[in-house]
Amino acid sequence: MMTTEEFKQKILKLQPRLQRTAECIVGDPDNAADAVQEAVITLWEQRATLKVQDMERLSLTIVKRRSIDMLRKQKPTINIDTERLILLETPVEDPMDERYRLARKLVDQLPERQRNAILMKYEEGLSNKEIEQATGMSSTHLYTTLSRAYKALRNAINQNKEE
DSSP states (O other), X not given: OOOXXXXXXXXXXXXXXXXXXXXXXHOOHHHHHHHHHHHHHHHHHTTTTOOGGGHHHHHHHHHHHHHHHHHHHHOTTOOOOHHHHHHHHSOOOOHHHHHHHHHHHHHHXXXXXXXXXXXXXXXXXXXXXXXXXXXXXXXXXXXXXXXXXXXXXXXHHHHHHHO
């Protein structure tokens, strides 16, 4: 089961992409925001059965369907451009997504303790105090672990830039 905080963090991260998708379909930022809001309400009602990894695909599908429903309600005889919808189905490579994938790949190469500390801090949004409690590390040990992880990531990024 997804916690309220996990849900909130994931939705906030997905919101700009959901908004862009809805705007592409309905063509109006206000109606797009309404479609996104309805999708978020639907996701909220289903949060007990949602898995974090399925949320992005599911939220995009719901937004697309809500947007299409809005178009149908506004103009029942409008032809929906299926080519445009097919293009929306194929994910557009967002440079931020690529940067995230690269960063995640580099983080995955870190030693386990460093990797876990980085993921807890940046993906789960835990504070240093919460990480210390979860891992049993002292504050000094956590600071050292994070410093070493940052240094390793900086070196890996610099190597990738040179290549």
